[in-house]
Amino acid sequence: MATLDDDDVTAEEDPRTARIVRRMRLFVGxxxxxxxxxxxxxxSVIVWRLVKAQPASDAGRLTGVPTAPLQNGQQLTGSLPIAAxxxxxxTTSDGQRLFVTTEAQDGRPAIHVLDATTLGYLGRIDANAP
Known part of the structure; x- marks a missing residue:
């Protein structure tokens, strides 16, 4: 009659190995x-922020500029808030924004960013003089 040695017991039959496999499955799960x-x-946070995105506030909008899209033949006028x-x-545009490059009296350049459809003032990028 044959006897079972420790070498004959497979990994599935060993209770210690079965316990370790159960723990690993739980850990992975x-x-x-x-x-x-x-x-x-x-x-969900990314989608929520995309859905709840608010348009730029009216606080930076130029005076005398219509908020509705322009009709054929209608002109868009406004003034840029720059120092005397x-x-x-x-100037340049990417279709959605208008970029106006200015130079101050002391030679410091700046880029003013406006909404191309309403001329709403979006911001300013200052640069150091060369």
């Missing part, structure tokens, strides 16, 4: 659940 919950939370003595050195 819990960590996967935590990762999925985190992913869902991050994605500042000269405009260039």
């Amino acid at each position: 819990v960590s996967t659940a935590i990762m999925l919950i985190g992913f869902v939370l991050v994605m 003595g500042t000269k405009i050195t260039g």
Whole structure:
């Protein structure tokens, strides 16, 4: 009659190994659940911020500028809030924003960013003089 040695017992039959496998399965399941919950939370915050995005406030809007889109033949006029003595050195647009490059009397350049459809003032980028 044959006897079983420790070498003959497979990993599935060993109670210690079975206990370790159970713990590892539990660990993998819990960590996967935590990762999925985190992913869902991050994605929901991103979607929420995209849905709840507010348009730029009217506080920076230029005076005398219409808020509705322009009709054919209608002109858009406004004034740029720059200091006296500042000269405009260039303009460009990306279709949605208008970029006006200015140079102050002391030679410091700046870029003023406006909404191209309403001329709403979005901000200013200051640069150091060369």
